[in-house]
Amino acid sequence: MRRFALFPLVVAVAACGGGPVPAAAPTWHQDIAPLVERSCSGCHQPGGIAPFPLTTLEQVTKLGAAVRAAVEAKRMPPFLASNDCTDYVDDPSLSQAEIATLGKWFDAGAPEGVAGTAVNRLEQAGGLTRVDLSLQMPVDYVPHGTDDYRCFVIDWPHQTTKYVTGFRAKPGNASTVHHVIGFLIPPDRVAAYQQLDEAEAGAGYTCFGGAGVPNDRGISWVGAWAPGGAGNMYAEGTGLTVKPGSKIVVQVHYNSRTENPGSDRTTLEMALADEVRHKAVLTPFTNPDWPRGMGMEIPAFQKEVTHTWGLDPTPYLGLMTNGLLPSNQAMKIHMTSLHQHLLGTRNRLSIKRADGTHECLLDIPQWDFHWQRNYQFTRAKVLKPGDQLVISCSWDNSAENQPVLGGAKQLSRDVKWGENTTDEMCLGVVYVTE
Ligand code: HEC
Numbered sequence: 001m002r003r004f005a006l007f008p009l010v011v012a013v014a015a016c017g018g019g020p021v022p023a024a025a026p027t028w029h030q031d032i033a034p035l036v037e038r039s040c041s042g043c044h045q046p047g048g049i050a051p052f053p054l055t056t057l058e059q060v061t062k063l064g065a066a067v068r069a070a071v072e073a074k075r076m077p078p079f080l081a082s083n084d085c086t087d088y089v090d091d092p093s094l095s096q097a098e099i100a101t102l103g104k105w106f107d108a109g110a111p112e113g114v115a116g117t118a119v120n121r122l123e124q125a126g127g128l129t130r131v132d133l134s135l136q137m138p139v140d141y142v143p144h145g146t147d148d149y150r151c152f153v154i155d156w157p158h159q160t161t162k163y164v165t166g167f168r169a170k171p172g173n174a175s176t177v178h179h180v181i182g183f184l185i186p187p188d189r190v191a192a193y194q195q196l197d198e199a200e201a202g203a204g205y206t207c208f209g210g211a212g213v214p215n216d217r218g219i220s221w222v223g224a225w226a227p228g229g230a231g232n233m234y235a236e237g238t239g240l241t242v243k244p245g246s247k248i249v250v251q252v253h254y255n256s257r258t259e260n261p262g263s264d265r266t267t268l269e270m271a272l273a274d275e276v277r278h279k280a281v282l283t284p285f286t287n288p289d290w291p292r293g294m295g296m297e298i299p300a301f302q303k304e305v306t307h308t309w310g311l312d313p314t315p316y317l318g319l320m321t322n323g324l325l326p327s328n329q330a331m332k333i334h335m336t337s338l339h340q341h342l343l344g345t346r347n348r349l350s351i352k353r354a355d356g357t358h359e360c361l362l363d364i365p366q367w368d369f370h371w372q373r374n375y376q377f378t379r380a381k382v383l384k385p386g387d388q389l390v391i392s393c394s395w396d397n398s399a400e401n402q403p404v405l406g407g408a409k410q411l412s413r414d415v416k417w418g419e420n421t422t423d424e425m426c427l428g429v430v431y432v433t434e
Contacts, residue, residue: 025105028112029117030114034118035102041055043228071094080367081362086381087378087379133270135248140172140264140265150251150254155247166234167234167269169182169268175256176255176256176261179371179372181251182268183222184220184248187245190245207251221429235332235334238277238280278434281433285430296417297416301397306395310352310389313383313389331383332380337372339429358390361377397415
């Protein structure tokens with residue numbers, strides 16, 4: 001697009017008999033501002049999760065070298081999935097061409113250009129386009145410490161079955177909300193979560209790996225959000241079933257930079273439908289032995305441990321989805337996420353086809369517990385009977401890589417699956433339909 005926009009100018013100059021035309025330097029207004037707005041300002045804004053704002057020319061040039069370095073090293077924007085794997089909706093990453101444009105702009109002295117010349121406003125792809133239901137945390141909560149994982153139980157207001165067709169979270173206090181996961185608790189599982197809520201003093205209860213009840217296979221995610229995200233509409237014509245009497249448990253990870261970040265009251269926003277063409281399920285995928293404490297040993301002091309497991313899930317689809325999807329049929333995977341804890345270094349989810357070829361769904365070469373989110377494919381993946389879904393996770397359990405908890409560096413020890421901060425997981429979550 002940009003090349004065509006410049007074409008008349010090039011012709012005009014050439015017609016005047018000039019020499020070789022220097023490629024026009026990118027300018028702030030024309031090239032850089034739209035890029036920063038799409039990929040940086042969502043977090044780098046006053047009161048945002050990032051430590052400083054990046055919205056104006058002055059702010060970007062003041063930190064010029066740091067900005068350039070962070071972008072060229074692909075540390076920023078934080079998007080963990082490898083782009084060599086597949087394409088995702090709502091991917092804020094800068095393309096190689098965009099990174100080059102930014103470099104050229106800095107080299108040219110960061111020219112401002114003329115306001116109103118933005119060639120293409122880069123809208124963030126995806127985004128929740130309709131809000132039919134807003135569910136607020138029932139109480140204000142004052143987070144403490146750098147890593148405070150807190151769960152809150154929220155009533156589901158509808159008296160008839162509804163389908164969730166899109167999700168995002170709106171932090172009440174953007175300077176401390178680091179990620180938000182909504183769990184869907186079906187009516188017959190609600191009591192266990194209410195007990196947790198009542199057992200602990202203060203608002204909500206502490207939870208870390210999940211919604212708080214260990215290995216509760218009856219629950220699934222309703223959505224997940226990380227800073228900078230505009231939320232997403234689930235694949236056209238699909239939605240997650242919510243029965244009357246259900247509850248939503250929202251897990252908020254608070255990561256405060258200051259001693260007193262103030263209180264938070266986060267809101268979940270959802271798009272709903274009364275009917276959908278394809279009922280979807282956000283279902284966990286892992287080796288069933290691992291949560292039982294078998295086969296996922298991570299011995300003390302081992303620097304590199306990898307566990308890999310694959311299965312053709314189609315014969316068990318009915319079981320895995322409480323009967324929502326039929327067994328022994330092809331399924332479509334629209335969205336996925338992967339989950340490890342603090343020792344995790346790398347994870348990957350792929351389909352091993354019956355013919356032996358592999359198709360990558362998600363590859364996170366540098367796992368970071370702090371940046372969890374959903375990855376929605378631009379085109380759904382089809383898994384047929386005979387194909388395997390393969391999950392693989394790596395950990396670093398060396399003495400150097402131990403987390404600092406409560407101010408103290410932990411000692412390396414044998415680690416297995418568990419819900420605690422110092423336990424580990426290797427869990428995929430897939431959003432699937434028939
Ligand atoms: C999803 C939220 C998010 C987005 C989007 C984001 N940042 Fe950041 N950024 C952060 C946070 C949080 C930090 C603080 C350090 C950390 O946690 O990594 C940070 C730190 C930085 C730093 C200093 C540390 C470093 O790694 O160099 C720079 C420079 C930076 N960001 C630039 C950018 C630029 C440029 C963009 C857009 C191309 C961007 N960021 C997009 C959240 C974000």
